[in-house]
Amino acid sequence: MAYLVAVTADGGLPLFVRARDGSDSLPFSVIASLNGVHMYAEDRGATLKSTTAGGKRVVWRTFHDSLTLIMIDVDETTGTEHHMFNLLDLCFSALVLYLGIGKLSDIRNTDRLKKEMKCAYALLDGLCNFHQSLALNGHVTGLSDVIVGPNTTILQTYLDGFADRLDTNYGCVLIGGKVCAATEKWWQLSCKEAVLLSCLVNSHQFESTVDIPVFLPVASPKLSHRLLVFRFKEDVFICALCGPEHDLQQVENEIIPQYWNPASDCLDFILQDKDRGLPDTVQLDAGILAFIYLCFDLNRSLSSFQIDSKTDPRLPLERRQRVLLQYYLTTQRELISKEGVTGNFALVHPVCESYLCADDYKSYCLLAGKRQLFLLYSHTVPTFALRDVAHQTIQILDKAVA
The missing domain is CATH 3.30.450.30 (Dynein light chain 2a, cytoplasmic)
Known part of the structure; x- marks a missing residue:
């Protein structure tokens, strides 16, 4: 994701623009155009939520008829559209965390609000991965990152x-x-x-x-x-x-x-175990490179992208995190749907497990009620062994977080 923009909902006055390091500055004319097309749709009784063109995705969301947040993904690194909407909600909540709902729902002095919003920049950048912290993914899963000591x-x-x-x-x-x-x-x-x-x-x-x-x-x-x-x-x-x-x-x-x-x-x-996320007494299969374990009943997310000291030049730590989080987001979109429809087809039964095989890694997800496990394997692990290892791993992690 490259840009996060905030404008007033009524007049489209820019409040801030946050961008990934190295990204080009966003001209005022572009901001005005993005807000203008959104307001044009609203004036005609329609709600413009998102658009995609040329590999770029833009999403809009207005909060309390006062503040509009616009997120721009220029290289399809943010994930799914659903995830981008969740990020917008989280970014607005981050502003509420610092300023309170009163100053955001009733904007009276835009210059003062611009200055007060600066205190939230570091948090907004972290949520949007402008300055990404390795191994932290609570802003993606919506659950608190935890470590088991x-x-x-x-x-x-x-x-x-x-x-x-x-x-x-x-x-x-x-x-x-x-x-x-x-x-x-x-x-x-x-x-x-x-x-x-x-x-x-x-x-x-x-x-x-x-x-x-x-x-x-x-x-x-x-x-x-x-x-x-x-x-x-x-x-x-x-x-x-x-x-x-x-x-x-x-x-x-x-x-x-x-x-x-x-x-x-x-x-x-x-x-000593902060990077691993687990004590040495908890041993996982040697073929597992990374995992994300979600406990929705406990509101916790346990994850590790550095289970041991072994390194794979084809899968450095940053890529492990990116690959597994992308697999998580894709699974949420394609396999887990409140409407019972996934992708372009309707499911006649709930999906409990799924796997993906690439040239240099393999992924597996296990959906067990309020517990979900996402695994990243070495490409050397036989495909037929993925399921058994996943079931063994979720039992081990169940005991670890108990």
Whole structure:
């Protein structure tokens, strides 16, 4: 994806344009034309949602009759049209997270709004993969990225004590950008809110303690909350949603050392497996190069694109992620449909499994109710073995996330 554009819905005034590094700047005439054709359709009682031409795809969505977001995919790297609409919804929710729904639903001063929107640029760029972070895909799956460590039960005890000390029910620990432990109430946030809060921290990679006012797009779009983010050590962030009772310096200098210094060794053990996403005690088939495991009942996504230290020059880490996410998006479009119609044909039975064989890799998906597994195999794995390995793997991962 190359561009994300925001304009006012009534007058088409540009608010911002975000672009992938190295992309050409988007002229005002192009922005005006894209908004103009959208407004022309609305004036005649039609809704222009998307268009495709010359390998380029454009989608529009208007929010609260106030703000229109336009997404442009110039090289078909974003995925499906459905995914682009989901991204637009997530990007608008990201703006709500920073600014609240009031400033976005009733735009009175566009110059002031432009300045206030700048604080959301880093998060928007992360969601649209303008500055992609390897192995994080919550913005694609809609579920929180998680990591399974060897001592997560112990870590949960430290987190619960820390949250009690701050008089809050909402706290989590992010390791390598993924949730390693979270309070029960944190997991009860909507999927969109949990994903956005994690992405906020990951996109900024704060070097110190920060205190940020945030609006929860679903639970509290009009009333801000206090998000505290503490960088305990490299790749380890401790987050809490709390009230104004505690002074930031007191929390940083007294409460953090009290509860988290004893957990330092535990965190170091988990950090050793942050790229793998699983402890060494969980062993997968040697032919698996990467996996995405979705737990819709738990609102969590467990994934790894670097299961071991082996490298394949034909499938570097970036390509593994791109190939498997594209396979996931294609499967969502072609095989999973609420209307019961997939592609150009109607299914007479639900699809539970699918596979794809390419010259340098093989893919397999296993749809088991509220659990879905997507695997990327080495091309050397026999096709007849894909299914058995997938069923064995989902059982192993079921136990790991339990």
